[in-house]
Amino acid sequence: MKVQDGSRLVGRVFPAVDSFGSGSSVGWQALLVVDGDPVEVWNRYAEVLRVKDGDAPESCVVRTVTVPGDPSTTSTTAVATVGDGTPSRFLTEPRLDGENRLDCDFTDGPLAMSMAVGAAAQCDSLTPASGCRLRPESHLFIRSSPGTTTSSTDLPRRGTDQLRYERGLASVAGTDKVNVPPTAAIPTGAVVAANLPTNLDPTRLPGPGDPIDDGIDQYLVGSPFKVPAGGRSLVAPSQLINCNSGLVAVVSVPDKPEATVAWFDSSSTGDDPIQTKTGTDSGGTPWVNGLISTAGGYYLDITAVPAGDRTDALVTECGD
Secondary structure: OOOOOOEEEOOOOEEEEOOOOOOOOEEEEEEEEEOOOHHHHHHHHHHHOOOOOOOHHHHEEEEOOOOOOOOOOOOOOOOOOOOOOOOEEEOOOOOOOOOOEEEEEEEEOOEEEEEEEEEEEEEOOOOHHHOEEEEEEEEEEEEEOOOOOOOOOOOOOHHHHHHHHHHHHHOOOOOOOOOOOOOOOOOOOOOOOOOOOOOOOOOOOOOOOOEOOOOOOHHHOOOOOEOOOOOEEOOOOEEOOOOOEEEEEEEEEOOOHHHHHHHHHHOOOOOOOOEEEEEEOOOOOEEEEEEEEEHHHEEEEEEEEEEOOEEEEEEEEEOO
16 A cells, blocks of 8 residues: 555654553554545545445545624534535535535444544633634545454444435324434536635644644643644644544654653543553554543543654544
8 A cells, every 4th residue: 555646655654563562563654744635535545455345435424514603602512514414415426505515434343534624613611612723734644553353334434424314304203213224315417626725824833832633633722732842733733533532642752752642641640540551553663652641431542653853743622
């Protein structure tokens, strides 16, 4: 597998550690920036990874993302998601008024792919209306997880399956709408390109002392997890893993992998003790992985590898 046209790798390919298991089984994970046509890029990766039934029409949904505009709101939900009543469409349907984001997801056994291109909502506090904006996002995350055997029939695609479920639910008469399968079919036909914005505020990279998520992850607002001293973000953080929340960030830190992982643990006093594992990847590069369980069943996962006299760390956050 190689980096495909229309995308570029952020940092390096990182090990994917079975954080909840023995840690002896290691896969791989990579974050890429999409700078070409997102549908074409998605299809290239689906083809090279031999993903069955995972092309863009089967995996992608176009929708509208907005930021909260009511100053009295107390909700911390800044990013609109498929199924919450916001407009959304399959790729083969006509364009929506105000559409500004393309989300793609696919899971099959150990392989998971997620892509988000277009507008992302970013907030600076627990009261989103006090400091929210739309900023551009263009990320693709691929992970081959060790020890995962669940098939794609058991792990639905977040975008298309959720939209099919919502439409199937709307067609059910009466009030008994429990356990309705995602029966609404994806329309056939040509892809209608998403009308993605080109005039959003520039992306900013979190620096030393800034929140690792830069205000896009509602579950980390006000958290102690920040970019370490002397560190720098290699890419704007993204919220695209198929789970509750789903943060992905990559930082470069002027320290060794062990100290980098320990820094994240020491930054928080209210979470469970960190679980640390070490090993080497197939090329002989050593890695250190740390898992921090946070309140509410969420966890922060740090995978750190040496990069010259610095350390590159992939930081992910996900719900249970």
